Amino acid sequence: MREQPSYLRVADVLRQRIADREWVPGDRLPSRGQLAKECGASEAVVRTAQELLISQGVLEGRAGSGTYVAEPRRKVRMIRSQHRERRDGSPFQADMAEIGKVGTWESRSDAMLPAPPNIAARLGISEGDYCVRTTYEFLADGRPVQLSTSWEPYSITSGSLVVLPEAGPHAGQGVVRRMAEIGITVTRAVEMPEAGQADAEEATLLGIQRGALVTRIQRTYYSDDGRAVETADIVLPAALCEIVYEVPASP
Structure with missing residues (x-):
């Protein structure tokens, strides 16, 4: 069975931590360097995972500030x-x-x-x-x-x-x-x-x-x-x- 790409694995980890309310809407995520260590991945992989979650509305990026858990918005x-x-x-x-x-x-x-x-x-x-x-x-x-x-x-x-x-x-x-x-x-x-x-x-x-x-x-x-x-x-x-x-x- 083909192994899941690293960025998808990291995205799943971040998504689960949000679901477990380790981070709630409005919280700033740790730095990519810290997340890379915690997830056993490179910073580039963490960045790709975050970009995926931003595209899905789970996270939001704020220029010069970092990455945050997005506030839920009714579709x-x-x-x-x-x-x-x-x-x-x-x-x-x-x-x-x-x-x-x-x-x-x-x-x-x-x-x-x-x-x-x-x-x-x-x-x-x-x-x-x-x-x-x-x-x-x-x-x-x-x-x-x-x-x-x-x-x-x-x-x-x-x-x-x-x-x-x-x-x-x-x-x-x-x-x-x-x-x-x-x-x-x-x-x-x-x-x-x-x-x-x-x-x-x-x-x-x-x-x-x-x-x-x-x-x-x-x-x-x-x-x-x-x-x-x-x-x-x-x-x-x-x-x-x-x-x-x-x-x-x-x-």
């Missing part, structure tokens, strides 16, 4: 359901209101950007065709919990009041309601979740450690005639969010 529940887009107003705000939080977001839209190859393929348009790209940082009670980068074909919304998702009279109402305003009926969304690790930019925006575990969701909305009207890349930190899919069941 934000993100509902993925066919019903969430049918509500009035913002689906994100409605989701947050259901769990007693205030949902807000910051966004930036850029119009008439040429579609890169992967986005063009997802939208069924030609590479270089113009799109509207909108980047989002979603917040629950002022704390970042989700990132999203959305692409919409410019040919669909050009000249309409919904050309910019976060401007005009229908700002912030979500793809389904905005498209309905220009006579397009969105009937389905396809989502592809995948586990990953936060890159430097994502870590900075979400306030998490670089390399922390995240869930990436590739989502595309389709109209009733099968046309892709929007595609987005969504990033959620695993330590802060739990993703719940609601699937309808027919008798």
Whole structure:
């Protein structure tokens, strides 16, 4: 049987010591040198184990101070359901209101950007065709919990009041309601979740450690005639969010 990597063994030891309440939330851990001696490992191995536990939300690193046991944080529940887009107003705000939080977001839209190859393929348009790209940082009670980068074909919304998702009279109402305003009926969304690790930019925006575990969701909305009207890349930190899919069941 293959031997467990040293850093995983050390991570298990640290996790167990926290579970045994040798250290409680807010406590500073001993130095890496001391932990290395106690665990019979090198400081490099201890550092890797700590980075793993930081990515999982068990520990937190404080620049110039050390490594601490993280305060437990209730995860934000993100509902993925066919019903969430049918509500009035913002689906994100409605989701947050259901769990007693205030949902807000910051966004930036850029119009008439040429579609890169992967986005063009997802939208069924030609590479270089113009799109509207909108980047989002979603917040629950002022704390970042989700990132999203959305692409919409410019040919669909050009000249309409919904050309910019976060401007005009229908700002912030979500793809389904905005498209309905220009006579397009969105009937389905396809989502592809995948586990990953936060890159430097994502870590900075979400306030998490670089390399922390995240869930990436590739989502595309389709109209009733099968046309892709929007595609987005969504990033959620695993330590802060739990993703719940609601699937309808027919008798």
